[in-house]
Amino acid sequence: MTTQRSLFKENVLFASAACVNDDLNRPEFAEKLSIIIDANGGIQRARRLILDLAVRGRLVPRSRSEGRGADLLSALRSEVGACRGQWLEPQPRQIASDAGYDAPESWSWVRLSNIVIFGPKNGYSPKAVGYLTATRTLALTATTSGRFNGQHYKYIDETIPEESYLWLQDGDVLIQRSNSLEHVGMAAVYRGKSREYIYPDLMMKVRLSASVDADYVHRVLLASPTRSFVRARASGTAGSMPKISQTVVANIPIPLPPYTEQKRIVAKVDQLMALCDDLEAKLRVRDEKAAKLAEALVAEVLA
Template structure:
């Protein structure tokens, strides 16, 4: 594709799209979505299995991240040959979530040929663009733009914990249609940004894998040890100890004060209000001032490499869903303990079947590998460097996401045109 040239549009017309007032270039067509498709339908209603028995078929969760995830498909067997051919996805097909929660209604993903064979399952609509009228990636991004404008929430039929959009509503949805060549150029720009975001995603995943490998090594073998000993939880460096968590931390659970959402609404302010997994609100007062280690009591994630613990510094308030701990001076380090707890599988310590809970009695008994304090600090320093790398990459991804959102608004409404 030749180099793109942008220019500002001057002449607009107003289009009403289900309550949304859009200004688009006068020369653009406005058509029904159904008129730009060769096919719009629901999928096969065969009973699915998750055992890998048969042919892969799409499910609602297949597109939960707005891309087709081959690891989130179902499988069907005993399918008729004619249905296999009829319901097999083609490159450029778009899957649309028309039955979902309000939060997820209208999610989309485009089929790009992976997996090589994928059948269209029920509870996702298939949109097959008429390529002589509309570029598939232009349509994909237009639908995503509409979702950010809450159009699909507005037109959906609401029920308890669920919303739905019928095919007639979707077919009648008005869409702006630039000349096909301009659609292709718009798609090219947005695909370029998507590829940049995907590259950052891959870099984040790689950095997280490296960090996990380092955690495995540093939190079990330490730094530079040559002599090891057998303990109740495996071989560890000779200088290390196996201790109960309660022996190396101070516990401040008695100072926790939960506040309801209504109470917090009356106390808006600058201080973090913390729960099991992080900051959930900001209020006008605080209980703690300093550096503390917060460990989920309930509502957290307790498996290996899951964030059950986090550090809070400064002035903040904590509800009763997180234990409040502080490393004992000269004995342990908050940051080392955070990494050690997040590396561990804490599930043997939790109680409850429906709502899991790490109560204080069991929390006190958690067995921790304890290196000398200086080594704890060195281990924490190494792992925190990788946290910084990961956070920088996540910040870059957020910047790219914001940039794409702004560019989508400019290009998909024609405020900025492409020659």
């Protein structure tokens, strides 16, 4: 067991270093990632590992020319303060303690409330109808996977004013406020036209400052430390779906790198996730071939 753990740690460290050094095209990287997937129980664990490395600043190198995370705070104070009417100065040590992991020294720790200009605010869930109307509301399943899926919606027979906060805009972040413990707090970024959908009461919406990248924040919300933070603060009676409050969402710790580094982290995560997809397909073919071989051997024995 110790040998297996040491081997797994060695492969993780190799993969992390390859990411920082931009060596993803080396054959050894795909081999190490494949070992991680096999040794650690599957592709989903590998994807979680990628996100966990991302929020810890271990996927891309630092660049002094990009500045520091603290450089964003002045713009955030102005924009968030103007939109929300208040600005609560972040307390880095307490936020890092709540997060439960370390971030690079050049980054800053903030709460989600420090980077949003609207929300978190619950949606609205009137009774759905079985016929076409002008108003579509998202179903909870539209965001359960962690990616927005606009095929999951219902119709409501109610006119929602154009200026209502319920209408979604491109880049809005949706967070499930009630679901199973596995999915409560799951987040997705809405990508689409304005005023195509409203969102339901079982979701909250936040709209982010222009000083942060929505896709980077989304990756942080999906990472294991954030998921653990949310689950630990979910509440509910026995037999009911756990729920999280707006306060819990507002207090989510966010490790904040410079804006350009945020974009580079997202690009690296997407590159690695695509590689995982490719490896998953190859492993599936391998497993199918192994299963067919086993079936053939059994048939031969029983013949």
